[in-house]
Amino acid sequence: MRPVAILGIGQTVIDEQWDKSIRDIAAEALICALLDAGRESAEGVFVGNMMSGIINGQTNLGPLVADWAGLRGGDAVKVEAACASGAAAFRSGLMAVASGELESAIVVGVEKMTDRHPHEVTAALATAADADYEVDMGVSFVGLNAMVMRRYMYEYGWKHADFAPFAINAHANAVHNPYARLRHTITLEDFEKSAMIATPINLLDASPIGDGAAAAYLVPAESLLPGTRLLVAASTSATDTIAIHDRSEALFLAAAYQSAQAAYRQAGVVPADIDVFELHDAFTIMSVLSLEASGFAEPGKGVQLGLDGEITPVGRIPVCTRGGLKARGHPVGATGVYQIVEVAQQLRWECEETQVPDARIGMAQNIGGSGATILTHILRRES
Amino acid sequence: MRPVAILGIGQTVIDEQWDKSIRDIAAEALICALLDAGRESAEGVFVGNMMSGIINGQTNLGPLVADWAGLRGGDAVKVEAACASGAAAFRSGLMAVASGELESAIVVGVEKMTDRHPHEVTAALATAADADYEVDMGVSFVGLNAMVMRRYMYEYGWKHADFAPFAINAHANAVHNPYARLRHTITLEDFEKSAMIATPINLLDASPIGDGAAAAYLVPAESLLPGTRLLVAASTSATDTIAIHDRSEALFLAAAYQSAQAAYRQAGVVPADIDVFELHDAFTIMSVLSLEASGFAEPGKGVQLGLDGEITPVGRIPVCTRGGLKARGHPVGATGVYQIVEVAQQLRWECEETQVPDARIGMAQNIGGSGATILTHILRRES
Numbered sequence: 141m142r143p144v145a146i147l148g149i150g151q152t153v154i155d156e157q158w159d160k161s162i163r164d165i166a167a168e169a170l171i172c173a174l175l176d177a178g179r180e181s182a183e184g185v186f187v188g189n190m191m192s193g194i195i196n197g198q199t200n201l202g203p204l205v206a207d208w209a210g211l212r213g214g215d216a217v218k219v220e221a222a223c224a225s226g227a228a229a230f231r232s233g234l235m236a237v238a239s240g241e242l243e244s245a246i247v248v249g250v251e252k253m254t255d256r257h258p259h260e261v262t263a264a265l266a267t268a269a270d271a272d273y274e275v276d277m278g279v280s281f282v283g284l285n286a287m288v289m290r291r292y293m294y295e296y297g298w299k300h301a302d303f304a305p306f307a308i309n310a311h312a313n314a315v316h317n318p319y320a321r322l323r324h325t326i327t328l329e330d331f332e333k334s335a336m337i338a339t340p341i342n343l344l345d346a347s348p349i350g351d352g353a354a355a356a357y358l359v360p361a362e363s364l365l366p367g368t369r370l371l372v373a374a375s376t377s378a379t380d381t382i383a384i385h386d387r388s389e390a391l392f393l394a395a396a397y398q399s400a401q402a403a404y405r406q407a408g409v410v411p412a413d414i415d416v417f418e419l420h421d422a423f424t425i426m427s428v429l430s431l432e433a434s435g436f437a438e439p440g441k442g443v444q445l446g447l448d449g450e451i452t453p454v455g456r457i458p459v460c461t462r463g464g465l466k467a468r469g470h471p472v473g474a475t476g477v478y479q480i481v482e483v484a485q486q487l488r489w490e491c492e493e494t495q496v497p498d499a500r501i502g503m504a505q506n507i508g509g510s511g512a513t514i515l516t517h518i519l520r521r522e523s
Numbered sequence: 524m525r526p527v528a529i530l531g532i533g534q535t536v537i538d539e540q541w542d543k544s545i546r547d548i549a550a551e552a553l554i555c556a557l558l559d560a561g562r563e564s565a566e567g568v569f570v571g572n573m574m575s576g577i578i579n580g581q582t583n584l585g586p587l588v589a590d591w592a593g594l595r596g597g598d599a600v601k602v603e604a605a606c607a608s609g610a611a612a613f614r615s616g617l618m619a620v621a622s623g624e625l626e627s628a629i630v631v632g633v634e635k636m637t638d639r640h641p642h643e644v645t646a647a648l649a650t651a652a653d654a655d656y657e658v659d660m661g662v663s664f665v666g667l668n669a670m671v672m673r674r675y676m677y678e679y680g681w682k683h684a685d686f687a688p689f690a691i692n693a694h695a696n697a698v699h700n701p702y703a704r705l706r707h708t709i710t711l712e713d714f715e716k717s718a719m720i721a722t723p724i725n726l727l728d729a730s731p732i733g734d735g736a737a738a739a740y741l742v743p744a745e746s747l748l749p750g751t752r753l754l755v756a757a758s759t760s761a762t763d764t765i766a767i768h769d770r771s772e773a774l775f776l777a778a779a780y781q782s783a784q785a786a787y788r789q790a791g792v793v794p795a796d797i798d799v800f801e802l803h804d805a806f807t808i809m810s811v812l813s814l815e816a817s818g819f820a821e822p823g824k825g826v827q828l829g830l831d832g833e834i835t836p837v838g839r840i841p842v843c844t845r846g847g848l849k850a851r852g853h854p855v856g857a858t859g860v861y862q863i864v865e866v867a868q869q870l871r872w873e874c875e876e877t878q879v880p881d882a883r884i885g886m887a888q889n890i891g892g893s894g895a896t897i898l899t900h901i902l903r904r905e906s
Contacts, residue, residue, distance in 0.1 A: 141623045161655055193603075193647070194576045198654040200605035203762035203895040207769075213781060215760045216896065217611045220576075220601040222583035228600045232615055239622030240524045241758075264576070271581040272544055375624075377598045379586035386590075398596060512586040513599065 141238040143361035145369040148177025149481040154321040154352035154469035156254040162196050166250035167209040169353035173246055177357035183242040184215035188229030188249035189473035190222055194264045195256055205248060222268035224508030226476025227515035231375050237358045249477030250353035261349060268509045270383035282346060284384060284510050286338035289425035292391050293340065296440035300340050303424040304331040305446030307344045307466055310421060314463025316493040321350045321469030345424040347465035354477040367523050370487055374406035374518035382512045395514035396433035403516040411435040415499040416486045417457055418479040420507040421464045430505055453494045461486060461494045476506035480517060487521040524621040526744035528752040531560025532864045537704040537735035537852035539637040545579050549633035550592040552736035556629055560740035566625040567598035571612030571632035572856035573605055577647045578639050588631060605651035607891030609859025610898035614758050620741045632860030633736035644732060651892045653766035665729060667767060667893050669721035672808035675774050679823035683723050686807040687714040688829030690727045690849055693804060697846025699876040704733045704852030728807045730848035737860040750906050753870055757789035757901035765895045778897035779816035786899040794818040798882040799869045800840055801862040803890040804847045813888055836877045844869060844877045859889035863900060870904040
């Protein structure tokens with residue numbers, strides 16, 4: 141594989157965008173990335189999206205988005221891996237450029253979820269679980285995560301309030317991100333009093349859905365001057381069972397472990413080298429499991445990183461520096477590309493109030509289903 | 524890019540498979556391809572599928588299929604490009620191996636469509652058209668193709684019966700394909716008396732849906748002995764507008780032209796070198812437009828190839844040699860991989876009654892939407 145660099149990034153605000161269609165939102169992010177890259181076109185368009193067929197009545201987003209953004213004609217395809225669709229599309233675009241098949245690619249993650257009734261969105265989100273063996277039993281996606289969180293609290297003795305720092309940090313950082321959906325701080329008291337969704341997950345454990353898109357422009361690293369580049373140092377993907385009950389260990393994200401370890405080997409780094417980590421905090425419990433499986437804490441100890449203040453922008457392993465899924469928002473198929481864009485912003489030193497000092501190596505981890513698909517990407521600033 | 528070879532192929536029968544889930548069908552084809560390749564595993568699984576989220580309540584097919592087939596852990600993702608999802612997944616798997624990222628990949632196209640009411644399937648198929656500007660006006664997918672066929676007949680002066688040879692050839696060939704859905708011959712009289720669906724498209728112009736899966740095992744060509752290999756000589760993808768009314772020319776498949784021309788250049792061949800052509804005969808009119816745009820006939824003259832008997836296994840450009848979409852069946856997201864598998868069977872000289880004599884170079888062309896996404900693959904037998 142030839143090395144690949146990120147030449148441009150773009151994103152839209154995450155909100156209820158009822159006045160725009162999915163093609164409008166995707167094209168907005170795509171064109172922002174083109175402008176940021178200083179390019180007028182790209183040879184391929186890779187769209188990460190989970191539920192356009194179900195929610196928007198639209199499949200084949202590849203040509204739809206490419207055409208709407210003025211890139212009619214070239215390679216264009218949609219890649220889907222539930223909530224990991226964004227990172228999966230990024231990896232597809234990366235391989236197209238790395239293989240030499242394309243000289244440039246734009247990856248766009250997009251989701252438009254708020255036009256439909258929340259019950260329909262809840263049903264659409266449940267398609268990420270095992271339709272035959274989980275959903276047919278009546279469990280929702282938040283219900284599955286609630287069972288995992290309850291078991292974790294039982295096994296390791298943590299109480300619900302111990303998870304609060306993850307939500308508080310995400311909201312504190314989102315205040316400074318103009319693209320975030322929830323730009324307000326929360327307190328421990330807010331967290332404890334928040335409405336229950338599926339015990340023990342309450343509203344402030346859970347990330348909000350939204351309409352949004354993010355994009356990244358990829359080129360061969362060799363086409364840019366050495367010393368000035370933002371390189372993709374690692375791209376890995378691993379999978380587990382779709383159904384949680386099929387795993388030998390429900391509290392350890394095996395695919396995160398496998399994916400992160402492979403990424404560290406590819407990039408030639410260890411966890412301590414990671415300056416910033418945009419993880420997949422769909423629920424607070426997922427932040428904890430992700431940190432543990434990725435080597436930042438022992439199993440059962442991830443909660444302590446939050447309590448010790450190590451996850452803030454000045455901590456040992458800053459996470460959700462732009463708000464994370466919790467407060468930036470979680471337009472599911474777009475999230476993986478938002479994470480990449482946010483790591484790029486950190487490595488470009490553009491994050492102002494939430495900038496991680498001297499950030500040079502950043503990691504993004506995107507999770508599809510309850511740990512069924514996990515992709516890890518490591519980016520590196522060259523200078 | 525390093526060259527890639529097809530080491531194994533597999534497929535299931537296309538039928539109403541109500542006793543099997545989508546994972547069963549996909550895994551059956553996948554395991555057949557593993558056995559054919561003489562391998563026990565693969566580093567990546569690329570699933571082509573259009574409508575599992577809408578029809579089967581299941582997204583994230585990558586890990587679902589990989590796990591069910593015994594390949595838990597590795598790279599696994601779904602690629603979607605409407606009815607071109609199969610070829611799009613093949614191209615993704617190809618690039619993963621060509622880039623050096625993976626040393627082996629299995630591509631599986633799968634669709635399970637017959638569990639739901641036909642009205643629901645019709646609605647799901649319509650998601651391949653433009654949701655905002657075509658479907659909202661009330662047009663179905665067959666309705667769109669009917670307007671194209673009517674315009675073609677008006678512009679070029681053909682009558683409906685002139686399209687019959689495409690359906691008759693497909694059915695005649697399917698008789699000898701044990702995996703085909705409709706294994707019976709039809710006559711010109713059958714064609715003319717067939718029930719009307721959307722004037723002028725009648726039942727025998729149209730391909731049947733079905734449940735089925737096909738798979739191909741990809742490896743670097745350098746890992747096999749020269750002289751014995753089935754090589755992927757070209758892989759191209761091009762896109763057009765989703766909506767037909769947005770095109771300057773509704774009767775010319777610009778994306779087929781662009782994709783086929785690029786494929787000929789990649790493979791170093793001209794149309795006359797193609798021994799067998801598995802084209803996308805979702806409707807008879809699409810066979811005609813595909814032949815014209817791919818350089819086998821002038822615009823408006825493609826119908827003549829059928830009337831002259833040039834599309835049979837012993838004709839100048841044999842098409843649908845295993846039954847095509849019309850008679851083998853069209854499980855939409857699987858079709859593109861069935862086409863690849865069938866070209867491989869021709870180049871392996873395994874087709875008996877419908878074998879194209881001395882076939883050495885074969886082409887498959889898969890169409891998503893009414894020409895929005897078109898992928899062309901050329902395979903070459905080395906010895």
